[in-house]
Amino acid sequence: MKTRRICIYAKDIQRITGKSEKTGYRLLGAIRKKLGKQPHQFITINEFAEFAGFTPDEVKEYIRD
Numbered sequence: 001m002k003t004r005r006i007c008i009y010a011k012d013i014q015r016i017t018g019k020s021e022k023t024g025y026r027l028l029g030a031i032r033k034k035l036g037k038q039p040h041q042f043i044t045i046n047e048f049a050e051f052a053g054f055t056p057d058e059v060k061e062y063i064r065d
Contacts, residue, residue, distance in 0.1 A: 006046075010025045012024070012059075012063055028043055035047060
């Protein structure tokens with residue numbers, strides 16, 4: 001059975017945007033700051049999609065479990 005997840009990681013952002021993994025970490029930090037989340041909290045695929053202007057389905061195409 002295929003595993004599903006709801007959080008997104010810097011490596012996923014790297015695959016989606018073509019930018020570096022470090023840029024993915026920076027983007028996750030910017031999303032956390034905008035949403036008022038603490039550093040230990042995860043960013044969901046839906047939160048990332050809304051922030052980046054994608055649909056959640058577009059993002060899920062690039063996610064590797």
